[in-house]
Amino acid sequence: MAVLTTTTIITAIGVFLAGLLTLAERFLLNYGICKIVVNGEKTYEIKGGNHLLGSLQQHDIFIPSACGGRGTCGLCKVAVLEGGGPLLPTETPYLTAEEIENHFRLSCQVRVRNDLNILIPEELFSIREYHAKVIRIKDLTYDTKYLSLGLAEGETVDFVAGQYIQLMIPTYGKVKEEVYRAYSVASPQTLKTQIDLIIRRVPQGISTTYVFDYLKEGDSITFNGPYGDFFLRDNSREIIYIAGGSGLGPIKSMLHKMAEEGIDRKATFFFGCVSGKDLYFVDEMKEFEDRVPKFKFVPALSNPEANDGWQGETGLITEVVDRHIKEDGEYEAYLCGSPGMIDASIKVLKSKGIPEEHIFFDKF
Amino acid sequence: MKQTPKLDRIQRLMQPGVISKEGFLGNDTRKLADIIEDDQRLVASLGLTHEMIADVMEEITDAGRETFGSPKMVGKFLKVTVEGSMGKIASPFGGLYNKENITVLNIETNESITWTTLNIHMIRDHGFYQGKGSCYRIEPKNIAKIFKLKQMI
Structure with missing residues (x-):
């Protein structure tokens, strides 16, 4: 009983002191106005004390982040050249040795306590x-x-x-x-x-x-x-689209672009599903076959059910791609789906002689 | 095992709605250090290690991953389905992992077990099987069944 009471008292004191420190930092410490110099060109003045991610957002600079700044996704990396303070243990699991050497930090973990000098990709300004x-x-x-x-x-x-x-x-x-x-x-x-x-x-x-x-x-x-930099490159190579599940989304947008701009490159869209209940937008894709001159839609089911009445391609989408494309052709591939499907598709495409620099996919 | 400030921070990330909707602790009110220590004892009593368990889970996952969501027979009795989603999920211990749900069904006994890629990492690297009542908790006792299943592969 005495041990329990002592532990409770010590825990309560610890929680009280931690709370006191947080309040002190919030209300007593005044970091004043700090300057953030971005890419050596633009300077923003912000009230110190907040995290870099949120401070930049106040000036409409949005660094990609999936976790809302809680330090769990590791996506909000920016190079902090000066003023970032020591690297925190909450950041290190998300940074490679090379990133650490190049001063990358998680912007959600860096608190603005003084002037900062940072680098971010130019496209983030838009x-x-x-x-x-x-x-x-x-x-x-x-x-x-x-x-x-x-x-x-x-x-x-x-x-x-x-x-x-x-x-x-x-x-x-x-x-x-x-x-x-x-x-x-x-x-x-x-x-x-x-x-x-x-x-x-x-x-x-x-x-x-x-x-x-x-x-x-x-x-x-x-x-x-x-x-993102997952978009249709401007050249004459034959296009291979490969998608599964919700990965159809960006491919659909690219097909709209091909239709609207009259892009007449040969293009095939391999859409992989498990069974008929996973298949959608078949009619919409068939419409694109009418609107895009050299476009073909190839849906494939890897495990069709008896009541699907499936007459189309069967097998894993990678097997279907392997059957359809020839070796050493002048192809360019755009992939969107689960990481497992993307990895397996890249393997097949490379085995067909398609160089890695002609294979594009979303990494998020 | 001592509940360090670092484990406190990790345990906060395990609460519902922080990384996943239901979190990683279920209705378990123990300290994270105690959850890990209790499971360590259970695993040891079964004659297993975290690494052995994670190795088997990974081997089965790798086999199932080859069919992108279609069930795949692994050996004579195991039907494995790996459903992958786009995007990554953060581990409360750090790092990003593929969003994959792995379901293993023993077609002879109709028993099944479900885990995620994140489970494998948390077991291998941190000895964390999730709290009691968590929908993705891997009961060490059930792991022994996986090993039995594994022998049939």
Whole structure:
């Protein structure tokens, strides 16, 4: 009993002191106005004391982050050349030796206590935050939804087909802090007042549970973007698209681009599903065969069920690709799907003589 | 094992709604250090190690991963389905891992067990099998069954 009482008292004192330190840092320490010099060109003045990630956001500079700044995703890396203080143990698991040598830090962990000199990729300056309303939520399959978001009056978004945005998921249920999750845009890049997303449910996923079980048509939602270098390269190579599940989204956006711009490169889209219940947008893809001159859609089921009445390609999508493409052809490939599918597809494409620099995929 | 400030921080990340919707602790109110220590004792009493367990889980996962969501027979009795999603999930201990749900069904007994790629990492590197009541808790006792299943491969 005495041990329990002592432990309780010591724990209570520890919690009290930790709380006191937090309050002292918040209210007593005044770091004043600090300057953040970005890429040696732009200087922003901010009130010190906050984390770098949030401080940059106040000036509309959005560093990709999936965890809302809690130090769990490791995505918000920026090079802090001066003023970042010592590397924290909360950062090291997410940084390679090379990144540490090049002064990379997690911007959500670096607190702005003095002037900073940082480097960020130039393209991040074009990223903005957008406010939208949910126009439509449509079931594509038992576990996949099509989400259409209309931007607020007067707002427009510029993105390149294949890029992604980060959807802000507000607090709900047991989720007490906002999180951000990345989704590729499925709509045409010319449609600037709306973006469409294809979202597949992830078991226990914070974001997809919100989209599937809480989000309704008419709700407000915030996103930022666009991000990524997954977009159609301008050349004459034959295109191979490979996707599975919700990976169809960015490919659809690229096909809109091909149709609208009259791109007549030969292109084949291999879409892999397990069975008929996972297959969607077949009619829409067939329409692209009419709109894009040399485009062919090849859906494939790896494990069709008897009642699917499936007459199309069967087998793993990698086997189907292997059967369809010839060796040493002048191809360029765009892949979107689970990491396992992407890795296996890259292996097959390389075995066909396609160089790695002609194979593109999203890494998020 | 001592509950260090680092383990306190990790345990905060394991709460519902921080990394995953339901978190990693279920209805377990023990300190993280105690959860790990208790499971360490259980695993040792079964004559196993965390590494042995993680190795088997990884071997089965690797075999199932080859079919992108289609069930695959591994050996005579195990039907393995690995469903991968896009994106990564953070480990509360640090690092990012593929979002994969692995379901292993023994078609003879109809018993099944489900884990994630993150489970394998947390077991191998930290001896953490998740708290009692967590939907992804791997009971060390059930692991022995996996080993029995493994012998059939």
